[in-house]
Amino acid sequence: QVQLQESGPGLVKPSQTLSLTCTVSGGSISSGSYYWSWIRQPAGKGLEWIGRIYTSGSTNYNPSLKSRVTISVDTSKNQFSLKLSSVTAADTAVYYCARGSIVGATSWFDPWGQGTLVTVSS
Protein backbone atom coordinates (compact mmCIF):
# COMPACT_ATOMS: atom_id res chain seq x y z
CA GLN A 1 0.00 0.00 0.00
CA VAL A 2 1.48 3.29 -1.12
CA GLN A 3 2.12 5.86 1.60
CA LEU A 4 3.29 9.46 1.33
CA GLN A 5 5.22 11.47 3.90
CA GLU A 6 6.02 15.17 3.79
CA SER A 7 9.21 16.55 5.28
CA GLY A 8 10.92 19.91 5.53
CA PRO A 9 11.37 22.97 7.75
CA GLY A 10 8.39 23.97 9.82
CA LEU A 11 9.45 27.61 9.97
CA VAL A 12 10.46 29.81 7.05
CA LYS A 13 11.34 33.49 7.13
CA PRO A 14 9.43 35.99 4.98
CA SER A 15 10.88 36.49 1.48
CA GLN A 16 12.73 33.16 1.66
CA THR A 17 11.97 29.93 -0.18
CA LEU A 18 9.83 27.18 1.29
CA SER A 19 11.14 23.72 0.42
CA LEU A 20 9.31 20.47 1.10
CA THR A 21 9.87 16.88 0.04
CA CYS A 22 7.34 14.08 -0.24
CA THR A 23 8.70 10.55 0.10
CA VAL A 24 6.69 7.76 -1.49
CA SER A 25 6.90 4.32 0.12
CA GLY A 26 5.25 1.00 -0.62
CA GLY A 27 5.58 1.38 -4.37
CA SER A 28 7.59 3.02 -7.10
CA ILE A 29 6.84 6.64 -7.91
CA SER A 30 7.37 5.72 -11.56
CA SER A 31 4.86 2.88 -11.73
CA GLY A 32 1.38 3.36 -13.09
CA SER A 33 -0.16 6.36 -14.77
CA TYR A 34 -0.16 8.65 -11.76
CA TYR A 35 0.78 12.21 -11.10
CA TRP A 36 2.06 13.72 -7.88
CA SER A 37 0.56 16.82 -6.34
CA TRP A 38 0.97 19.41 -3.64
CA ILE A 39 -2.07 20.84 -1.90
CA ARG A 40 -2.18 23.29 1.00
CA GLN A 41 -4.64 24.40 3.65
CA PRO A 42 -4.33 27.55 5.79
CA ALA A 43 -5.64 27.15 9.29
CA GLY A 44 -9.42 27.14 9.35
CA LYS A 45 -9.68 27.46 5.58
CA GLY A 46 -10.21 25.22 2.58
CA LEU A 47 -7.91 23.21 0.35
CA GLU A 48 -5.88 24.87 -2.37
CA TRP A 49 -4.32 22.92 -5.24
CA ILE A 50 -0.73 24.05 -5.77
CA GLY A 51 0.39 21.94 -8.69
CA ARG A 52 1.42 18.54 -9.97
CA ILE A 53 4.20 16.67 -11.71
CA TYR A 54 4.32 13.53 -13.79
CA THR A 55 7.39 11.34 -13.56
CA SER A 56 8.17 12.45 -17.11
CA GLY A 57 8.84 15.85 -15.55
CA SER A 58 5.78 17.54 -17.01
CA THR A 59 4.26 20.04 -14.58
CA ASN A 60 1.12 22.12 -14.11
CA TYR A 61 0.72 24.88 -11.55
CA ASN A 62 -2.08 26.89 -9.98
CA PRO A 63 -2.08 30.18 -11.95
CA SER A 64 -2.25 32.16 -8.72
CA LEU A 65 1.06 30.64 -7.55
CA LYS A 66 2.74 29.81 -10.85
CA SER A 67 5.35 32.57 -10.71
CA ARG A 68 6.65 31.30 -7.36
CA VAL A 69 6.25 27.52 -7.55
CA THR A 70 8.55 24.78 -8.75
CA ILE A 71 7.72 21.09 -8.39
CA SER A 72 10.37 18.51 -9.21
CA VAL A 73 10.73 14.74 -9.02
CA ASP A 74 13.63 12.46 -8.15
CA THR A 75 12.65 8.97 -9.23
CA SER A 76 15.90 7.46 -7.89
CA LYS A 77 14.88 8.52 -4.38
CA ASN A 78 11.14 7.94 -4.89
CA GLN A 79 10.52 11.56 -3.95
CA PHE A 80 9.02 14.71 -5.33
CA SER A 81 9.54 18.21 -4.03
CA LEU A 82 7.97 21.64 -3.73
CA LYS A 83 9.71 24.98 -3.76
CA LEU A 84 7.74 28.16 -3.14
CA SER A 85 9.73 31.38 -3.36
CA SER A 86 9.25 34.82 -1.83
CA VAL A 87 6.97 33.54 0.89
CA THR A 88 4.79 35.75 3.07
CA ALA A 89 2.58 35.09 6.06
CA ALA A 90 -0.20 34.22 3.61
CA ASP A 91 1.75 31.09 2.71
CA THR A 92 1.45 29.74 6.25
CA ALA A 93 -0.49 26.51 5.92
CA VAL A 94 -0.52 22.76 6.27
CA TYR A 95 1.05 21.37 3.10
CA TYR A 96 -0.08 17.99 1.81
CA CYS A 97 1.36 15.79 -0.89
CA ALA A 98 -0.96 13.41 -2.70
CA ARG A 99 -1.00 10.93 -5.56
CA GLY A 100 -3.32 11.86 -8.38
CA SER A 101 -5.07 9.75 -10.97
CA ILE A 102 -6.87 10.69 -14.17
CA VAL A 103 -9.05 8.30 -16.14
CA GLY A 104 -11.06 10.00 -18.84
CA ALA A 105 -13.37 12.56 -17.24
CA THR A 106 -12.53 11.33 -13.75
CA SER A 107 -9.68 12.46 -11.52
CA TRP A 108 -8.95 11.94 -7.86
CA PHE A 109 -6.31 12.18 -5.12
CA ASP A 110 -5.49 9.07 -3.14
CA PRO A 111 -3.57 8.55 -0.95
CA TRP A 112 -2.56 11.73 0.86
CA GLY A 113 0.34 12.39 3.17
CA GLN A 114 -0.42 13.34 6.76
CA GLY A 115 0.47 16.97 6.08
CA THR A 116 3.14 19.25 7.48
CA LEU A 117 2.62 22.69 8.98
CA VAL A 118 4.80 25.44 7.56
CA THR A 119 4.78 28.78 9.34
CA VAL A 120 6.16 31.89 7.68
CA SER A 121 7.47 34.20 10.35
CA SER A 122 10.59 36.14 11.23
Added chain:
Amino acid sequence: SSELTQDPAVSVALGQTVRITCQGDSLRSYYASWYQQKPGQAPVLVIYGKNNRPSGIPDRFSGSSSGNTASLTITGAQAEDEADYYCNSRDSSGNHLGVFGGGTKLTVL
Protein backbone atom coordinates in the same frame (compact mmCIF):
# COMPACT_ATOMS: atom_id res chain seq x y z
CA SER B 1 -12.23 32.65 -5.74
CA SER B 2 -13.05 28.96 -6.22
CA GLU B 3 -14.55 27.76 -9.48
CA LEU B 4 -16.44 25.12 -7.50
CA THR B 5 -19.11 26.34 -5.09
CA GLN B 6 -20.26 24.49 -1.99
CA ASP B 7 -22.65 25.44 0.79
CA PRO B 8 -20.53 26.36 3.83
CA ALA B 9 -22.55 24.30 6.29
CA VAL B 10 -25.18 21.58 6.28
CA SER B 11 -26.78 19.65 9.13
CA VAL B 12 -28.55 16.31 9.29
CA ALA B 13 -30.32 14.35 12.00
CA LEU B 14 -28.69 11.10 13.02
CA GLY B 15 -29.79 8.31 10.69
CA GLN B 16 -31.28 10.63 8.09
CA THR B 17 -30.12 11.32 4.54
CA VAL B 18 -28.13 14.38 3.53
CA ARG B 19 -26.96 15.69 0.19
CA ILE B 20 -23.92 17.92 -0.17
CA THR B 21 -23.64 19.75 -3.47
CA CYS B 22 -20.87 21.24 -5.57
CA GLN B 23 -21.54 23.57 -8.49
CA GLY B 24 -19.27 24.66 -11.29
CA ASP B 25 -19.07 24.93 -15.05
CA SER B 26 -16.29 22.34 -15.26
CA LEU B 27 -18.67 19.73 -13.82
CA ARG B 28 -20.51 19.70 -17.14
CA SER B 29 -17.39 18.04 -18.58
CA TYR B 30 -15.67 16.36 -15.66
CA TYR B 31 -16.72 14.30 -12.67
CA ALA B 32 -16.05 15.50 -9.15
CA SER B 33 -14.18 13.63 -6.47
CA TRP B 34 -15.15 14.05 -2.82
CA TYR B 35 -12.98 14.17 0.30
CA GLN B 36 -13.85 13.88 3.97
CA GLN B 37 -11.66 15.76 6.44
CA LYS B 38 -11.93 15.46 10.18
CA PRO B 39 -10.20 17.93 12.52
CA GLY B 40 -6.45 17.57 12.56
CA GLN B 41 -6.46 14.89 9.87
CA ALA B 42 -5.61 14.72 6.21
CA PRO B 43 -8.46 14.54 3.71
CA VAL B 44 -9.69 11.08 2.75
CA LEU B 45 -11.16 10.19 -0.65
CA VAL B 46 -14.76 8.99 -0.29
CA ILE B 47 -16.19 9.19 -3.83
CA TYR B 48 -14.71 9.58 -7.31
CA GLY B 49 -15.97 9.39 -10.84
CA LYS B 50 -19.57 8.62 -11.67
CA ASN B 51 -20.10 6.89 -8.29
CA ASN B 52 -17.04 4.97 -7.15
CA ARG B 53 -16.10 4.28 -3.54
CA PRO B 54 -12.56 3.41 -2.52
CA SER B 55 -12.07 0.30 -0.48
CA GLY B 56 -13.08 0.83 3.13
CA ILE B 57 -15.59 3.62 2.49
CA PRO B 58 -19.09 2.65 3.73
CA ASP B 59 -21.78 2.17 1.11
CA ARG B 60 -23.91 4.87 2.74
CA PHE B 61 -21.72 7.31 0.75
CA SER B 62 -22.75 7.78 -2.88
CA GLY B 63 -22.18 10.30 -5.64
CA SER B 64 -24.17 11.67 -8.55
CA SER B 65 -23.96 14.41 -11.13
CA SER B 66 -26.38 16.47 -13.20
CA GLY B 67 -25.52 19.41 -15.39
CA ASN B 68 -23.16 21.69 -13.49
CA THR B 69 -23.85 20.11 -10.11
CA ALA B 70 -22.20 17.17 -8.41
CA SER B 71 -23.68 15.71 -5.24
CA LEU B 72 -22.43 13.60 -2.37
CA THR B 73 -25.22 11.77 -0.57
CA ILE B 74 -24.93 10.13 2.82
CA THR B 75 -27.82 7.74 3.41
CA GLY B 76 -28.32 7.11 7.13
CA ALA B 77 -25.76 9.59 8.46
CA GLN B 78 -23.74 8.46 11.44
CA ALA B 79 -22.10 10.55 14.15
CA GLU B 80 -18.69 9.71 12.71
CA ASP B 81 -19.68 11.33 9.41
CA GLU B 82 -19.48 14.78 11.01
CA ALA B 83 -16.63 16.41 9.11
CA ASP B 84 -15.71 18.87 6.39
CA TYR B 85 -16.36 17.68 2.86
CA TYR B 86 -14.56 19.02 -0.21
CA CYS B 87 -15.27 18.48 -3.87
CA ASN B 88 -12.51 18.55 -6.46
CA SER B 89 -12.41 18.54 -10.22
CA ARG B 90 -10.52 20.09 -13.08
CA ASP B 91 -10.87 23.75 -13.94
CA SER B 92 -13.02 24.98 -16.78
CA SER B 93 -10.14 26.47 -18.78
CA GLY B 94 -9.31 23.20 -20.44
CA ASN B 95 -5.83 23.14 -18.96
CA HIS B 96 -6.80 20.30 -16.64
CA LEU B 97 -5.70 22.19 -13.57
CA GLY B 98 -7.00 21.12 -10.19
CA VAL B 99 -9.59 23.07 -8.24
CA PHE B 100 -11.32 22.48 -4.91
CA GLY B 101 -14.64 23.68 -3.66
CA GLY B 102 -14.65 25.81 -0.54
CA GLY B 103 -15.82 22.93 1.62
CA THR B 104 -19.01 22.05 3.50
CA LYS B 105 -19.09 21.55 7.25
CA LEU B 106 -21.47 18.67 7.98
CA THR B 107 -23.02 18.57 11.44
CA VAL B 108 -24.82 15.41 12.56
CA LEU B 109 -27.47 16.31 15.11
